[in-house]
Amino acid sequence: MRTTMKKMTCRALVVSLLAFSFQTASAGMIGADQALSGTASADRGMVLTVLGRAETAAQLQSQGIDPELARARVAAMTDQEVQSLARDMQTAPAGAGLDTGGWLTLILVAGLVWYFAFRK
DSSP states (O other), X not given: OHHHHHHXXXXXXXXXXXXXXXXXXXXXXXXXXXXXXXXXXXXXXXXXXXXXXXXXXXXHHHTTOOHHHHHHHHHHSOHHHHHHHHHHHHHSOSSSSOOHHHHHHHHHHHHHHHHHHHOO
């Protein structure tokens, strides 16, 4: 029984190795401009996707900016400018600052620091 199981396992491994050996892969050197063009187009697409959102369009219109003009300006930007803008958009904080809970936490921490620093 044990040898039969070993034979079946070996046969399955041989068949799977033969089946996967027909798939070929190729590798080659690419230039820096080709590598950067892929990330630049992805970053440009991400920025244009954000500009296409209804909330973003509403915010732009409330500030007096035409969303189509903003898209045209993004299309006219260089790859480095688009990458910088995309990086800033990805690392920007989601909120607009401390809310009421943030202020209360700050006051509570400051009060505790003052209490423990000046108690006798």
